Amino acid sequence: MEKEIRVALFEDNYMLRDGYYQLINGSPGLTCVGAFDNAGDIIFKISGCRPDVILMDIDMPVINGIQATRLVKEHFPEISIVIQTVFEDEDKIFESIHSGANGYILKKSPPLKILEAISEAYQGGAPITPSIASKTLKLFRQTSANHQLKSSAQLNDRQREILQLIVSGLSYKLIADSLSVSVETVKYHVKNIYSILHVHSRAELMARR
Amino acid sequence: MEKEIRVALFEDNYMLRDGYYQLINGSPGLTCVGAFDNAGDIIFKISGCRPDVILMDIDMPVINGIQATRLVKEHFPEISIVIQTVFEDEDKIFESIHSGANGYILKKSPPLKILEAISEAYQGGAPITPSIASKTLKLFRQTSANHQLKSSAQLNDRQREILQLIVSGLSYKLIADSLSVSVETVKYHVKNIYSILHVHSRAELMARR
DNA sequence: TATTTAACTACCCGAACGGGTAGTGGCAGG
DNA sequence: CCTGCCACTACCCGTTCGGGTAGTTAAATA
Numbered sequence: 001m002e003k004e005i006r007v008a009l010f011e012d013n014y015m016l017r018d019g020y021y022q023l024i025n026g027s028p029g030l031t032c033v034g035a036f037d038n039a040g041d042i043i044f045k046i047s048g049c050r051p052d053v054i055l056m057d058i059d060m061p062v063i064n065g066i067q068a069t070r071l072v073k074e075h076f077p078e079i080s081i082v083i084q085t086v087f088e089d090e091d092k093i094f095e096s097i098h099s100g101a102n103g104y105i106l107k108k109s110p111p112l113k114i115l116e117a118i119s120e121a122y123q124g125g126a127p128i129t130p131s132i133a134s135k136t137l138k139l140f141r142q143t144s145a146n147h148q149l150k151s152s153a154q155l156n157d158r159q160r161e162i163l164q165l166i167v168s169g170l171s172y173k174l175i176a177d178s179l180s181v182s183v184e185t186v187k188y189h190v191k192n193i194y195s196i197l198h199v200h201s202r203a204e205l206m207a208r209r
Numbered sequence: 210m211e212k213e214i215r216v217a218l219f220e221d222n223y224m225l226r227d228g229y230y231q232l233i234n235g236s237p238g239l240t241c242v243g244a245f246d247n248a249g250d251i252i253f254k255i256s257g258c259r260p261d262v263i264l265m266d267i268d269m270p271v272i273n274g275i276q277a278t279r280l281v282k283e284h285f286p287e288i289s290i291v292i293q294t295v296f297e298d299e300d301k302i303f304e305s306i307h308s309g310a311n312g313y314i315l316k317k318s319p320p321l322k323i324l325e326a327i328s329e330a331y332q333g334g335a336p337i338t339p340s341i342a343s344k345t346l347k348l349f350r351q352t353s354a355n356h357q358l359k360s361s362a363q364l365n366d367r368q369r370e371i372l373q374l375i376v377s378g379l380s381y382k383l384i385a386d387s388l389s390v391s392v393e394t395v396k397y398h399v400k401n402i403y404s405i406l407h408v409h410s411r412a413e414l415m416a417r418r
Numbered sequence: 419t420a421t422t423t424a425a426c427t428a429c430c431c432g433a434a435c436g437g438g439t440a441g442t443g444g445c446a447g448g
Numbered sequence: 449c450c451t452g453c454c455a456c457t458a459c460c461c462g463t464t465c466g467g468g469t470a471g472t473t474a475a476a477t478a
Binding site: 040041042043044063067070071074075166167168169170171173174177178180199201202203204205206207208 | 249250251252253272276279280283284375376377378379380382383386387389408410411412413414415416417
């Protein structure tokens with residue numbers, strides 16, 4: 001018999017975590033080597049139990065599943081991570097993919113599907129719920145389609161103008177003065193820019209170029 | 210008689226502003242075409258009075274003299290700006306120079322020196338108090354000396370490591386987790402990095418590269 | 419051994435930021 | 449005329465940042 005797949009679990013809901021734990025350990029070929037209710041200090045936790053696959057809840061206290069995924073992938077790129085969520089939120093999917101997650105499934109998936117997802121991820125596959133799959137395709141069309149002219153394409157003139165000032169290191173107030181509009185207006189545009197480019201801060205914005 | 214030098218005044222202290230106004234208008238060859246107690250909406254104000262030289266207080270409400278200078282230089286690079294301050298603060302000098310100011314003098318300078326500074330700035334000179342001059346030289350040695358290996362030289366290993374994560378767009382919390390240290394420690398290092406590189410935010414930091 | 423320095427941890431506070439919601443006026447197309 | 453869209457303004461709220469201050473520990477130096 002070949003090696004068992006070592007699985008670690010991150011899920012803040014006690015009932016769910018316990019359920020998954022039973023489910024995994026009850027499956028031949030799978031062992032749950034760790035179950036945690038948050039992803040704080042996740043690198044340390046991972047170092048302790050050395051999983052092959054991580055089943056990661058997306059909504060957790062301390063740091064969320066996406067951030068946690070990014071961290072793990074930085075230190076242990078060989079570990080497969082399956083992100084699990086209740087939502088089919090477009091942004092969450094986008095971020096999950098970009099955080100390096102291998103799969104993205106819904107919590108409402110039947111237990112059998114979850115076990116399949118773990119195995120599939122371990123074998124190098126990309127377990128994805130069909131409804132998720134279609135959304136990722138849509139996102140890929142939007143973004144990696146162009147990919148380099150992306151950054152400031154798909155922005156209108158005003159947004160591009162403000163983006164320019166943002167990346168010059170100016171604050172809302174300075175941008176507002178520079179354009180002779182209110183600070184609120186600047187915030188309005190920046191919000192839209194963030195949303196279009198799928199970032200959430202100046203730092204992320206500037207890192208993406 | 211040649212054209213008079215048109216001077217605009219930004220100074221929040223009423224007494225001083227009035228004094229300067231009298232001083233300038235009392236000098237042959239100089240006209241005070243505007244005196245304001247703050248630099249809010251400065252582009253509009255400047256557009257209204259079209260000065261050749263601006264005498265700018267560094268400490269003002271709404272937006273400070275350095276920010277104001279940056280704005281003016283963006284829109285009217287031909288206007289000469291003399292920054293005036295009570296402090297000989299190293300950082301302020303550094304920022305003033307980088308904001309594009311033409312001169313930097315102390316408020317305690319005698320009136321005659323101030324008038325000279327205005328004329329000198331108008332003629333393309335760089336009026337600077339001697340004590341300021343020596344500090345600028347020191348700063349230049351530190352920074353523009355290297356200029357491109359600057360950014361991460363003069364930082365130690367730990368600081369360079371954290372800088373790397375900062376420019377990747379990570380938050381304090383994520384950096385902390387990534388390095389397995391406390392958020393406070395990360396803040397500590399970032400503070401030092403900012404201080405060394407003379408910036409005050411992620412945005413400025415990333416703009417400088 | 420005493421002193422100093424570097425790296426780290428911690429707490430505090432005000433300002434800036436991110437994100438949500440909502441309302442205005444103008445202009446285009448139905 | 450109504451509807452939708454767009455640029456803009458505004459307010460709210462929770463979080464993050466930036467910066468000041470201070471205390472700990474360990475190593476280096478005197």
